[in-house]
Amino acid sequence: MGTITINGKKVEFTNEKNVLSIIRKAGIEVPTLCYQPELSVFGACRLCTVEDDRGRCFASCSEEPRDGMVIYTHTERLRKHRKLIIELLLAAHCRDCTTCDKHGKCTLQKLAYQHGINTVRFANHREEMPVDFSSPAVVRDPGKCILCGNCIRVCNEIQGVGVLGFAHRGTEAMVSPAFERKMSETNCVACGQCRVVCPTGALTIHHNMSEVWHALLDPDTRVIAQVAPAVRVAVGEAFGLPKGENAMGKIVAGLHRMGFDEVFDTTYTADLTIMEESKEFLDRVGKGEKLPLLTSCCPAWVKFVENEYPEFKKNISTCRSPQQMFSAILKEYYRDPAHSGGKKTFVVSIMPCTAKKMEAARPDAYTYGEKDTDIVLTTHELIRMFDAHGVNLETMPSEACDMPFGIGSGGGVIFGATGGVTEAVLRRLADGHDAATLKAIAASGVRGDQGIKEITVPYNGMDVNICVASGLANARKVLESVKSGEKQYHFIEVMACPGGCVMGGGQPTDGTRVQRAKTRTRGLYAADGEMVIKKSNENPLMDVFYNSYFKDKVHDLLHNHQD
């Protein structure tokens, strides 16, 4: 509690942990490269340095506020100081901005421009280092790394995986996996959160856009898109739509313009997931085995369990993720010459997620010997492709998804937020579908941005204990508490990215994390609000699925078989 004077204006503070957050609260932008509010303070970049009334300079990110402080944020001295820091960073930085994936979104590039750096005075003596393309999810280019350590801290503190660390020292210091292994040789779960916090192009998404362009050009190929829930609330911003606005109709229209033959909504298979997973859950509860049931929608989480908690592998639901279910169904449907018209089928899955790229390449991502998902595009790549094709979502009219897989429920839509899968399961298991029932489920504690949520719901005379976690460090805590016997859950939902898929590693990264999470989550619940069908089991296509064409193939298409 107290007041500090910033640039001659008094600003009150309450429980802010550092001077920087008070400066930003006051609406003043001080540049930072290594500061991420949700991570520990590192204090490496020194760009947030401010000056006090006695001329003392200090980094505002690591300074505790004291009542009566008088500081200045943009004095001539500080401007020079910041400019020099940026010049020195640029001195050891790859300058291929025009071909960089981070172009236009790079903090370093932006700061160089803002500080009027027109030439770089110093030669780059840094040894050229190879770019690591080995991971299907992220590309690591050490030549663009500024050693801010954001990736290391997010991987350790938020995800509890710890693939990356600093290696060597001095001018040879670099961010690297242990023993400078390639990313594909580490226990990386492909969540892409490192790429989300990277201020430069050192960690970027592994692109697959050219494969899609290629398929779109081939007249003998039917190119089909499925679009995940979280994409629709993150894509519009790049085109000037309000943050978090549901742009699904516009995405469908845009994809049609680009030449996609069919566009479907992954919420359809989110509904199938709910059908299958709740069946599996009741079955396991009845038999009292393999509990808690762990959700299987998030490939980064599944990989995490396989890597670090193999003893829980049997607890993972055998259900394929909505992406994999959908692709398997599509491939099966168009395998029939009556449906394919003699064309090849190419399934493009548009996801908020980098781990989905890894999932699509897993050995269990094949059905009847054929790869289910051909290519996974992230929201970021979708925006780039829209831009390249001249699709402006702002002025694009909305279109509906195609049939026969074009209907999803509200329960499927909210998969994109942490707690969404659980809420959809609860809707499925509830008797009624009136507003009061749905409201009670929404208020049961499944919603909200806490990393770990616990809910107990009565079902058929028993108390069902549910845990919802997001962020793998939180998931680790939950599994440890189950392992030690401290907690007994029946059902655990985990999304690897904090906040769920809306905050996935493939999503755009403009603005602050809190803002992104809030607007996108709100957008998803609003999209759910507009849906007539809220419960997965009431999706009219469920009946069609189970009782007609796919009748005998339910298990083959919707479940992973190795057990």
Place this chain on the structure above:
Amino acid sequence: MLDESYYRKTDEIISRYIRDARSLIPIMQDIQAEYRYLPPELLSYVAKQIGITEAKAYSVATFYENFSFEAKGKYVIKVCDGTACHVRHSTPVLKALWKELGLSPKQHTTEDMMFTVETVSCLGACGLAPAMMVNDQVYPAMTPEKAVALIEELRRKG
């Protein structure tokens, strides 16, 4: 893959300390004292045993010049190239050693695993410049001739 005995020895070394991140350096030092280098497999093993990530352990191990992932020779020769030694001609000493042993800035250890030559930034013996160390023994006021003579003597000793 290392022999099982390496892991047993490492277990014994770990048991001397608290199983905690802060024990990493003393454990690494003990392993290196045992094998004259830090086998990468053992670093990964230690990381797991004391509950830190492999990347963190690698970070610490590469930060300190003292740790080496490569097996070193029986005699580790540290030629001081600190300011005082440098101005009193440590470079010719180093070059004489390289020539005598067939080593280079890229290859530090002789193929017969007898000698490793490395430079250090300061041995803290500036008054004895140019100084060098063979294992734990300091050799003061070196010249290229003295260095070569010392190698011959060590070779005779085997």
